[in-house]
Amino acid sequence: MTLKVDAIRECLEGVIPGTMATASPDGMPNVAYLSQVQFVDSDHVALSYQFFNKTRQNIMANPRATLVVTNPVTVRQYRLSLEYLRTETAGPLFESMKAKLAGIASHTGMSGIFRLLGADIYRVHQIQPVPGESLPPPAPQRSLLSALRNCTERLAACTDLEKLFAETLACLDKQFGIGYTMIMVLDPVTGRLYTVASHGYDASGVGSEIPLGEGVIGVAARERTPIRIGHMNAEYAYSRAVRESAAHSDWASALETEIPLPGLCAPRSQLAVPIMAGQRLLGVLYVESPQDLRFTYDDEDALVSLAHQLGLSMHLLQMAADTVEETPAMTPASPKPRGTPLGIRRFAENDSIFLGDDYLIKGVAGSIFWTLLRDYADKGRTEFTNRELRVDGRIRLPDVSDNLEARLLLLGKRLVERDAAVRIEKTGRGRFRLRVDRPIRLLEEYA
Structure with missing residues (x-):
């Protein structure tokens, strides 16, 4: 059976650097370590372009290369035959790689050196296992497909937004084992995301805000693409919203109008997934962990699917909320308020x-x-x-x-x-x- 890239995604997490071999037009070989290999689809990968070095010179002259990647758990190696297609310097793929590379750089103490210049897209012509001994893969801790099925069934039964958000975060905890989560909704007027629900934190942070493009959450929203980081990353840590004081009012500027974002002080793993309804961005589903490499490609796939279900449910429930019941529920008359105004x-x-x-x-x-x-x-x-x-x-x-x-x-x-x-x-x-x-x-x- 011919191997496809999606079968070896565990090798592309950046734990063990890939080894890339290229050759100049006159046949002189060159071997170099590669910081990052990103899964694109079953037939393509993206490699990080950081320096104009010998590898880059060779690829520009001769687009063929060989890449060896290693599974960090089983130490099984695979040899990929590649063909260079193009370089992307902006957009969702570039931003995703930029964020992940920043996490790897922070983890290895090379934040000042690892800077992404572009995402080089390659077609994978062949994948071959490299002969050698390997370790048995560990048994999976849970079935993500079963967890996803259970979650979508529970979300489909929700009849209002409050229950929908609560069920989503409860499912992430119970079904996926993710204890630190939040949902942020986009305010299209201000271009900011605001927290409507969170789970696992001492303070809920409801009402806290973050602008598009800031940190892992803001970048995921702006680019409408999942952003997943497996190491501690100061550059992409979400920051508190900038205080917006009323500059012309002494009384207002003296008061605190910032609601702190909930979150771990030092998250080791982060995953931000856009919540979409068709082509419209509704918000971001964000999860984090104090554990390195907590979220895999499979976790990302599952949460992307869950976020699509969440987005559709949000859209339908918000439309239903505009439909007023013909017979409202009877409510008792409120007693006249008493006390100090x-x-x-x-x-x-x-x-x-x-x-x-x-x-x-x-x-x-x-x-x-x-x-x-x-x-x-x-x-x-x-x-x-x-x-x-x-x-x-x-x-x-x-x-x-x-x-x-x-x-x-x-x-x-x-x-x-x-x-x-x-x-x-x-x-x-x-x-x-x-x-x-x-x-x-x-x-x-x-x-």
Whole structure:
């Protein structure tokens, strides 16, 4: 049987450098170690181009090469016959290799030397096992295909976004054995990702943000490609969101408006997978581990499939949330709020909301919350629908991809985490109510 590249992907993790042999036009051979070999598909690999050295000179003149790779567990070796096709210097494949190479460089203490200049694409004409002794492969710890099946069945049964996110992270823990996970949703208005659910951390980090292109999460989102790193990597560690203070307001700039991202202090393995609905980016599914090389190509495949299911479910549930139930659930009348009035302050510059002196939320979610509070204060309203919010000009929702239901979920979680005297409670499909337990006093600040 002819071997294909996908059968030897364990050899392409960068644990043991590959050995590449090339020849000049006059037949002079050259052998060099290679930092990274990336799986592309069953017939192609990508090799890291970092230096204009003898290997590079030979390939530009003679596109044929031989590559030997080693399975780091069984030490079985394979010889690949290659033909150079092209070099990519941007795009998903390049970014994926750049991130992985940065992890390898950090692990080996060569961060200042290992810099990716391009991803060289090769066609694999033949793969031959190299004769020699090898170790038996270890028994798999779990069946990823079975885990994926169980997860997709549980996700398909979810009837709202909150349960969908919770089930996804629970499945990653129980079925895949991944204990540190988070889901981030894209805000197309600001071009940032915000945390809507996390698992395994001391603090949930709900509401924390990261811009597109920053760290492993931001790069995976920007390029719409999975990014997997197997070693500690300071360059691609996600960083906390940059503080966005209201520069023209002394009071606002003195307050903390940054919600720290959840996460391990020193993750040894990271995998960020875009959540897509068709060609539209919805967010990122992120997992990490304190163990080196925790996530394999097979883990990546499984989580990419899971993220596709998650994206489709998110899309369908958000559309369903705009369909209001004809007969809403009966809710008891709320008692009149008692106690000391709670001052709720809004800064119009970025719609940041403070409960007293405590930061709550900003952006579109802040605008939604302020709209609800204004209707409550001015009209005594407590019952609302997704549909009316979507067309409310005060909120300034984007025309497409507004993720309204996800924003409401984020707002509701932040209110619970802050133990606020104001809560959002679902009363049916596309319906919710505002519960106010203390008198409120609304204050607006303008630049």
